[in-house]
Amino acid sequence: MGDTEKAIYSKTTISHRKDLKRSNRLGEFLIEKTIFLIGTTAIIILGLIFYYLVSTGLNVFATVSVSEFFASIGWFPVSSNPKYGTVPLVVGSLMVTMGAILISVPIGIGSAIYISEVAPQKVRTVLKVIIEFLSAVPSVVLGFLGIVVLSNWVRITFSIPTGFTAFTGAILVSLMALPTIISISDDAIAAVPKDYRDASLALGATKWETIRYVLVPAASPGIIAAVMLGVGRAIGETMAVLMVTGNAAQIPDTMFTSVRTMTATIAAEMGDTVRNDTHYFALFAIGSMLLFMTTVINTIADYVVTRGKKGGR
Amino acid sequence: MGKKFKEKFAFTILALITMCVIIPALFIFSYIIYNGIGTISLEFIFGSPTKGMTEGGIFPAIIGTMSLIVGTIVFALPLGVGTAIYLVEYAKKNVLTKLISLAILNLAGVPSVVYGLFGLGLFVLLLGFGSSILSGSLTLSCLILPIIIKSSEAAIKSVPNIYREASLALGATKWQTIYKIVLPAAMPGIITGAILGIGRAAGETAAILLTVAAFFLPRLPDSIMDQAMVLSYHLYIISSQVPGMPDAIKNGTALVLLGVVGIFFFAATVIRIKYKLANRA
Numbered sequence: 137m138g139d140t141e142k143a144i145y146s147k148t149t150i151s152h153r154k155d156l157k158r159s160n161r162l163g164e165f166l167i168e169k170t171i172f173l174i175g176t177t178a179i180i181i182l183g184l185i186f187y188y189l190v191s192t193g194l195n196v197f198a199t200v201s202v203s204e205f206f207a208s209i210g211w212f213p214v215s216s217n218p219k220y221g222t223v224p225l226v227v228g229s230l231m232v233t234m235g236a237i238l239i240s241v242p243i244g245i246g247s248a249i250y251i252s253e254v255a256p257q258k259v260r261t262v263l264k265v266i267i268e269f270l271s272a273v274p275s276v277v278l279g280f281l282g283i284v285v286l287s288n289w290v291r292i293t294f295s296i297p298t299g300f301t302a303f304t305g306a307i308l309v310s311l312m313a314l315p316t317i318i319s320i321s322d323d324a325i326a327a328v329p330k331d332y333r334d335a336s337l338a339l340g341a342t343k344w345e346t347i348r349y350v351l352v353p354a355a356s357p358g359i360i361a362a363v364m365l366g367v368g369r370a371i372g373e374t375m376a377v378l379m380v381t382g383n384a385a386q387i388p389d390t391m392f393t394s395v396r397t398m399t400a401t402i403a404a405e406m407g408d409t410v411r412n413d414t415h416y417f418a419l420f421a422i423g424s425m426l427l428f429m430t431t432v433i434n435t436i437a438d439y440v441v442t443r444g445k446k447g448g449r
Numbered sequence: 450m451g452k453k454f455k456e457k458f459a460f461t462i463l464a465l466i467t468m469c470v471i472i473p474a475l476f477i478f479s480y481i482i483y484n485g486i487g488t489i490s491l492e493f494i495f496g497s498p499t500k501g502m503t504e505g506g507i508f509p510a511i512i513g514t515m516s517l518i519v520g521t522i523v524f525a526l527p528l529g530v531g532t533a534i535y536l537v538e539y540a541k542k543n544v545l546t547k548l549i550s551l552a553i554l555n556l557a558g559v560p561s562v563v564y565g566l567f568g569l570g571l572f573v574l575l576l577g578f579g580s581s582i583l584s585g586s587l588t589l590s591c592l593i594l595p596i597i598i599k600s601s602e603a604a605i606k607s608v609p610n611i612y613r614e615a616s617l618a619l620g621a622t623k624w625q626t627i628y629k630i631v632l633p634a635a636m637p638g639i640i641t642g643a644i645l646g647i648g649r650a651a652g653e654t655a656a657i658l659l660t661v662a663a664f665f666l667p668r669l670p671d672s673i674m675d676q677a678m679v680l681s682y683h684l685y686i687i688s689s690q691v692p693g694m695p696d697a698i699k700n701g702t703a704l705v706l707l708g709v710v711g712i713f714f715f716a717a718t719v720i721r722i723k724y725k726l727a728n729r730a
Contacts, residue, residue: 274652372560
């Protein structure tokens, strides 16, 4: 590279320059193609993940009927008469996710409004750093705290026999979904054009009225996307849920009983499976279900944001 | 009075709601630091676990985590930065570009345990790397790729076009411009993304559960084909799989893990503040 540059700046003959251009052109061509190949990595990886999970998971239907897998309520993969009904696991995941979302959506949107519109500049910076660090806390650390602190608190507060419940999991997962919801909602509110704010204030609205009737509605596509990404995060959360939800593959009556989620099932049971037996395939099939759920959620969230951007301005 | 009072009331409620996030967050940090700090000693950091992990240190797990981090970044950084260069500098507005963006977005949302399954199926079994640091690094690099792409993309985009035009006008080729002008200018943002990705990889558990982690291996890994103990997985097993572990060991391990992740987080934050980068990748 250094030589070519020197050559460019020195007084070279025209033929020299032509050679140079040709070698440059070949180099540029190769680089462009390489960069292009690298650019497609994300598609290749996502494609491989889908292909690998689905093609492996589908093998489960060689021994287990589709209706048993999706519609029966017994998950006993290691009994002598194994049952592979995923309903309790799906219900477990949905309960934890819904609990987490019920907690984190109001708190998340409220905090995002406070941080982006109400808090003074310095407070705002500090709050943002704390929330970002919360998002960096490994889920296994939250799970650890769930075991030593939160599960005891839940057991004593609600006077139930065990603190390892769907509710405990929901609280931990909400802590993980909150940073996502807050930072994306915050961005959405901050992206509302200043004209909107000025116009509302000029018409005599208070700051709160402006937030409530102008900013939040204008930012709503972004806020909806934030909530959806929070849902995606919650469904996929594994370690904390594995550690505190009690791991009972049953259909729960209330939030205060033990459940087992889809993610926790994969993490807990994969180590005990034999490669290419029904249990192994069943866990890949559960993985495929998770993959489809999160992909649909993320794609819709993206669509909502892009459409909001086009329509809103 | 009505309007002003209403506003004050609303803002107070919002402040209280925000405290519902901030207080648990601060509790998490202070609990881990307060309870773990007493365990931290040279012996704990640089010793090997003994007596079924109930005594001794966690050095093999720290080294395992470090090797994974290095392996992960070696794969993820070139691919991530390359993708970002393609998207900003070369890609045309077409279906393929839209697909790439959609793939990146969806990769970011794939649950970590699904990455674990994928790594187990592809790297551990099909490609025959076994349960090893190599398999774990490859799996983790897929997992942090979206983080690195997004932050590098933002960094490269934020380089003013004037830089590119000036370079091209002086006769530099497109690649020379990217390599000598755009990338150096985007470097703080790229480094920040890399550090955030590393932090994520260091704390990740579900993805390595199936691809690298050894339950108990009180020695250091010999090569990238070796299994290894990893801090995050170690914390998982001692806090929920092995009964009767002393609290001191658990608290100490949690603090070391949070500390490792925290160091990367604060490094990234300092660079961001210094270069006044956008607040998030």
